[in-house]
Amino acid sequence: MRTNDIILQTVTKIVSFIILMFALHIFFAGHNNPGGGFVGGLLTSGAIVLLLLAYDIKSVANSLPIDFKIMVAVGLLFAVGTGVGSFLFDVPFLTHAFGEFTLPLLGKTHLHTAVLFDIGVYLVVVGSTLTIIQTIGEGE
Amino acid sequence: MSLLHFAIIAPLLFACFIPFLFKRLNLIHTGWFVLGLSIILFIYFLRFLPDIQHGGIQETVNWIPSLGINFTAYVDGLGLLFALLITGIGSLVSLYSIYYLSKEKEDLGSFYVYLLMFMGAMLGVVLSDNLIVLYTFWELTSFSSFLLIGYWYHKKRSRYGAQKSMLITVFGGLAMLGGFLLLYLMTGSFSIREIISIADGIYGDPLFIPALILVLFGAFTKSAQFPFHIWLPDAMEAPTPVSAYLHSATMVKAGIYLVARLSPVFAEHGLWLWLVAGFGIFTLAWGSFNAVKQTDLKAILAFSTVSQLGLIMSLLGIGAAALHYDYLDDNLYMAATFAAVFHLINHATFKGSLFMVAGIVDHETGTRDIRRLGGLMQIMPVTFTIALIGTFSMAGLPPFNGFLSKEMFLAAMVNVLSLDIFNMETWSALFPVLAWVGSVFTFVYSMMLLFKTFTGTYQPEKLEKNPHEAPVGMLVSPIILGALVIVFGLFPNILSTSIIEPAANAISPALIDAGQSFSTHISFWHGLTPELYMTIGIVIVGAFLYVTLPKWERIYGLFPKKLALNHLYDQSLIRAESGSLSVTNSYMNGSIRTYMIYIFVSMVGILSFSIIQKNAFAFTTDGLAPMGLYEVVLGVIIAGASITILVAKSRLTSIIALGAIGYTVALFFVLFRAPDLVLTQLVIETISVALFLLAFYHLPKINRKEERMGFKLTNALVAAGVGVIVTVIAFSALSNRKFESIAQYYIENTAEKAGGLNMVNVILVDFRGFDTMFEIAVLGIAALGIYGMIKLRLSRREDT
Numbered sequence: 001m002r003t004n005d006i007i008l009q010t011v012t013k014i015v016s017f018i019i020l021m022f023a024l025h026i027f028f029a030g031h032n033n034p035g036g037g038f039v040g041g042l043l044t045s046g047a048i049v050l051l052l053l054a055y056d057i058k059s060v061a062n063s064l065p066i067d068f069k070i071m072v073a074v075g076l077l078f079a080v081g082t083g084v085g086s087f088l089f090d091v092p093f094l095t096h097a098f099g100e101f102t103l104p105l106l107g108k109t110h111l112h113t114a115v116l117f118d119i120g121v122y123l124v125v126v127g128s129t130l131t132i133i134q135t136i137g138e139g140e
Numbered sequence: 141m142s143l144l145h146f147a148i149i150a151p152l153l154f155a156c157f158i159p160f161l162f163k164r165l166n167l168i169h170t171g172w173f174v175l176g177l178s179i180i181l182f183i184y185f186l187r188f189l190p191d192i193q194h195g196g197i198q199e200t201v202n203w204i205p206s207l208g209i210n211f212t213a214y215v216d217g218l219g220l221l222f223a224l225l226i227t228g229i230g231s232l233v234s235l236y237s238i239y240y241l242s243k244e245k246e247d248l249g250s251f252y253v254y255l256l257m258f259m260g261a262m263l264g265v266v267l268s269d270n271l272i273v274l275y276t277f278w279e280l281t282s283f284s285s286f287l288l289i290g291y292w293y294h295k296k297r298s299r300y301g302a303q304k305s306m307l308i309t310v311f312g313g314l315a316m317l318g319g320f321l322l323l324y325l326m327t328g329s330f331s332i333r334e335i336i337s338i339a340d341g342i343y344g345d346p347l348f349i350p351a352l353i354l355v356l357f358g359a360f361t362k363s364a365q366f367p368f369h370i371w372l373p374d375a376m377e378a379p380t381p382v383s384a385y386l387h388s389a390t391m392v393k394a395g396i397y398l399v400a401r402l403s404p405v406f407a408e409h410g411l412w413l414w415l416v417a418g419f420g421i422f423t424l425a426w427g428s429f430n431a432v433k434q435t436d437l438k439a440i441l442a443f444s445t446v447s448q449l450g451l452i453m454s455l456l457g458i459g460a461a462a463l464h465y466d467y468l469d470d471n472l473y474m475a476a477t478f479a480a481v482f483h484l485i486n487h488a489t490f491k492g493s494l495f496m497v498a499g500i501v502d503h504e505t506g507t508r509d510i511r512r513l514g515g516l517m518q519i520m521p522v523t524f525t526i527a528l529i530g531t532f533s534m535a536g537l538p539p540f541n542g543f544l545s546k547e548m549f550l551a552a553m554v555n556v557l558s559l560d561i562f563n564m565e566t567w568s569a570l571f572p573v574l575a576w577v578g579s580v581f582t583f584v585y586s587m588m589l590l591f592k593t594f595t596g597t598y599q600p601e602k603l604e605k606n607p608h609e610a611p612v613g614m615l616v617s618p619i620i621l622g623a624l625v626i627v628f629g630l631f632p633n634i635l636s637t638s639i640i641e642p643a644a645n646a647i648s649p650a651l652i653d654a655g656q657s658f659s660t661h662i663s664f665w666h667g668l669t670p671e672l673y674m675t676i677g678i679v680i681v682g683a684f685l686y687v688t689l690p691k692w693e694r695i696y697g698l699f700p701k702k703l704a705l706n707h708l709y710d711q712s713l714i715r716a717e718s719g720s721l722s723v724t725n726s727y728m729n730g731s732i733r734t735y736m737i738y739i740f741v742s743m744v745g746i747l748s749f750s751i752i753q754k755n756a757f758a759f760t761t762d763g764l765a766p767m768g769l770y771e772v773v774l775g776v777i778i779a780g781a782s783i784t785i786l787v788a789k790s791r792l793t794s795i796i797a798l799g800a801i802g803y804t805v806a807l808f809f810v811l812f813r814a815p816d817l818v819l820t821q822l823v824i825e826t827i828s829v830a831l832f833l834l835a836f837y838h839l840p841k842i843n844r845k846e847e848r849m850g851f852k853l854t855n856a857l858v859a860a861g862v863g864v865i866v867t868v869i870a871f872s873a874l875s876n877r878k879f880e881s882i883a884q885y886y887i888e889n890t891a892e893k894a895g896g897l898n899m900v901n902v903i904l905v906d907f908r909g910f911d912t913m914f915e916i917a918v919l920g921i922a923a924l925g926i927y928g929m930i931k932l933r934l935s936r937r938e939d940t
Contacts, residue, residue, distance in 0.1 A: 034815035
C-alpha cells in the first residue's frame with residue numbers, strides 16, 4: 001500500500017538542507033563554540049536519515065552515490081594522515097599547527113590543522129552511522 | 141668442545157642418522173650400526189680407567205654461563221663405572237636385539253632412535269657435574285623410557301605401562317628439580333663438586349631438610365623404591381631388550397647414582413641414613429616377597445629388580461654412617477658403600493642375562509607364563525645353563541659373584557647393630573631381620589624362576605610354538621654376561637682396585653680428603669662369621685619354603701586387594717579425573733547468569749575486603765556544591781525511570797523508560813554546563829532507542845510472553861552489593877582527594893597554545909587527539925562489524 005506522502009517529501013526537501021547547513025555550522029564552529037566533528041557528523045547523518053524516511057533506500061542511493069564504508073576509511077585516513085603529517089616537520093605525532101593567513105577571496109583567515117583531524121572524525125561518524133542504518137534497513 | 145663431550149652426546153647425534161640408515165641400507169639390520177657405536181664408546185671409556193685412580197677429569201663447555209649453567213663433564217670412579225655399564229650392557233643389548241627384533245616386522249628405525257636417545261641421556265646423567273644439565277638428561281631418560289615402553293603402541297597394556305612410568309618418574313623428576321633449586325639457593329652453585337666442597341656450611345640451613353627429601357623423591361621414583369616401585373612391573377610390556385637394558389641395568393640405577401653422587405652433601409644428616417637405608421631395606425623385603433607370587437617370568441624379574449635395588453639403596457644408606465667415624469682402618473660402614481658398588485655391577489650382569497633368558501624363552505615358546513612352561517632343560521641346554529648361573533648368583537650362592545656381594549651385604553646389616561648414632565640402637569635389629577627375610581624370598585623366587593621353567597614336565601600342548609634352542613647370535617650376549625658372573629665371582633679383585641675403590645672413594649670423598657685411603661680384599665672364605673651362618677640359614681629355609689610353596693601360597697590371597705598399591709594408584713587416577721570433572725561441571729554450567737554472579741560477587745568481595753583491610757572508607761561534606769531544586773527533580777525522574785525499567789510488564793515500557801533516563805542525563809549535562817555532551821547525548825540516545833525498538837520489533841513470535849521480570853533473591857543481593865560498593869568507593873574517592881586537578885593547565889593554555897576557545901573540542905582533537913583517533917576507529921569497526929554480521933550469513937546459506 002503506497003500512501004501519499006507528498007507533504008512529508010516536500011517538507012523534507014527543505015528541512016534536510018536546513019539540517020545540513022546547521023550540521024556544517026556546528027562542525028566548523030566546533031573549535032570555538034559547542035560542536036565539532038562528532039555532533040556535526042551525527043546531525044549530517046540525521047539529515048540523510050530523514051531523506052531515507054521520506055523516500056526509500058534506492059532513490060537516496062541514486063541521488064547520493066556514496067559507499068559509506070569507503071567514507072569510514074577515508075575519514076580514518078584523514079585522522080591518521082594529520083598525525084603522520086606532523087612527522088614532515090620533525091615534531092611528535094599529532095602535533096597541530098595554526099596561524100593567521102591572508103587568502104585570496106576570504107581575506108585574513110585563521111587556519112588550524114585540527115580541522116583536518118575533525119574532518120576525519122566527521123567522515124567516520126557519518127560513514128559509520130549510515131552504514132549501520134543502511135545495512136539494517138536492507139537486512140530484511 | 142672436548143672429545144669427552146662428543147662421546148656423551150654421540151648417541152644423540154647418531155640417532156639423527158638412524159632413520160636414513162633404516163630406510164636406505166635396509167639390507168643390513170640397523171642394530172649393527174648401534175652395536176658399533178656402543179662398542180666404540182665402551183672402549184673409549186675403558187681408556188679412562190687408569191686416570192681415575194687419583195681423582196677425576198673435568199671438561200667444561202659453556203651453555204648458559206650467565207646463570208651458572210654449563211655443560212661440565214666430570215669423570216670419576218662413580219661416573220666411569222656407570223658409563224661402562226651403560227655402554228657395555230648397551231653393546232650386548234644391541235647385539236641381542238638384532239636377533240630378537242625382526243627386520244621385516246618391526247619399526248627398527250624408531251626403536252634404535254629411542255634406544256640411542258636413552259643411551260646418550262643416561263651418559264649425560266652420570267657424567268654431568270652441573271645439576272641443571274643432569275636434570276635435563278634425567279628427564280630425557282624418562283621420555284625415552286616412555287617411548288620404549290610404549291614401543292608396541294597398539295597394545296593397551298603398553299600404553300598403560302608407559303603412561304604410568306611417565307607419571308611416576310616425571311613426578312619424581314620435578315620434585316628433584318625443586319631439590320636442586322633449593323641446593324642452589326643454599327650454596328649459590330649448580331656444580332656438584334662445588335656444592336660438595338661447601339656442604340658443611342649448609343648443614344643447619346632451614347632449606348636443607350626440604351632439599352634432602354625432594355632429591356630423595358627423584359631418586360626413589362626413578363629407582364623404583366617402595367611405594368613408587370609400581371611402575372616397574374608394568375614397564376615389562378616393553379620389548380625384552382629394553383627391559384634388560386633400561387629396567388634392570390641402567391635407568392633404574394639412575395636413582396642409585398643420584399643417591400651415591402649426592403651422599404657427600406646430605407649423608408652428614410641422620411635423616412638421610414634413616415630414609416635411604418630404611419626405604420631400601422623395606423623395598424628389598426617387599427619386592428622379594430611379592431616376586432614369589434608372580435607367574436610371568438618378566439614380572440618375577442621386575443619385582444626381583446625392585447628388591448635388588450632396595451638392597452643397593454640400603455647399603456648406600458648404611459655407608460653414609462661411615463662419615464661419622466673419622467678412621468678408615470676397620471671402618472665397617474665404608475665396607476657397606478663398597479658392597480653397594482660391587483652389587484651394582486653384579487646385579488647388572490646377572491639381571492641382564494636373566495632378562496635375555498626370559499626373552500629367549502618367550503621368543504622360542506611364545507609364552508612367559510611359568511604355569512605353562514616346564515621341562516625345557518633338554519631342549520634348551522645353553523639357555524638353561526645361563527639361567528642357572530644367573531639365578532644362583534641372584535640367590536647368593538657360591539661360586540658366583542652374587543654370593544660375594546650378598547655376604548658383604550649381610551655383614552653390613554649385621555654391623556648396623558653396633559651403630560650408636562641417631563637413635564639407631566632402638567630399631568637397628570630390624571635391618572638384619574628384614575635383610576634375612578628378603579634374602580630368603582630372593583632364594584625362593586630364584587629357584588622358582590629356574591626350576592619351574594626348565595625342569596618338571598614338558599607340556600608341548602600348552603605352548604604356541606615348537607620350542608628349540610635359540611640362534612647363536614641371541615645367545616652371545618647372555619653368554620658373555622653369564623661368563624662375567626663367573627669371572628667376577630672367581631676373581632673379584634680384578635674389579636676391586638680398578639673400579640670399585642675409585643667409585644667408593646667418589647661416594648665418600650670427605651674421608652679421602654683426610655689423607656686416608658680405603659682398600660679391601662674380597663675373599664671367598666672369610667672365616668666363620670655371622671653372615672655365613674645367615675647364608676646357610678637362607679639356603680635351608682629357602683629350600684624348605686620352595687618345596688612347600690603350594691602349601692603356603694594361599695597367604696598371598698589374604699592380602700586385601702583394596703590396599704594394593706596398584707589399586708590405590710588406579711583409583712587415585714580415576715578419582716582425580718572424575719573429581720576434576722565434577723568440580724569443573726559444578727561451576728562451569730554454561731549459564732551467563734552464573735558467570736555474571738561470579739564476576740560481580742568477586743568484584744564486591746575484593747573491593748569490600750580491600751576497603752576494610754586498608755580502612756579506606758571516608759566521608760566528608762567539605763567542598764561539596766549546594767544542591768539545587770533542578771538536580772533533585774531530575775534525580776527523582778531518573779530514579780523513577782530506573783524503577784519503571786525493573787517493574788515494567790512490557791519491554792516497550794522499559795525501552796521508553798531507558799530513553800527517558802538518557803534524555804534526563806542530557807538535562808543533567810545542561811545543568812552541569814556541558815553543551816557538547818548535551819548535543820552528543822541527545823543524538824546518541826535517540827539512535828540507541830531507535831535500535832532498541834528495532835531489536836524489539838524482531839523478537840521471535842513464539843515465546844514472546846509479556847511478563848514481569850521474575851524476582852531472584854541472589855540477583856537482588858548481588859545488585860544491591862554492587863551498587864553499595866560502588867557508591868561507597870565514589871564517596872571515599874571524593875573525600876580522599878589528594879591532588880589538585882590538572883584542569884587549570886587546559887583553561888590557561890587552550891586559546892594560547894591550541895588556537896581554540898572550545899576547551900572540550902580542543903582537548904579532543906589537540907591535547908588528547910590520540911584517544912579520539914582510536915575512538916573513531918572503534919566506531920568504524922562497529923559499523924563494519926554490523927555490516928558483516930548482517931550481510932554474511934554462512935549458516936543460513938548452508939541451511940537452504
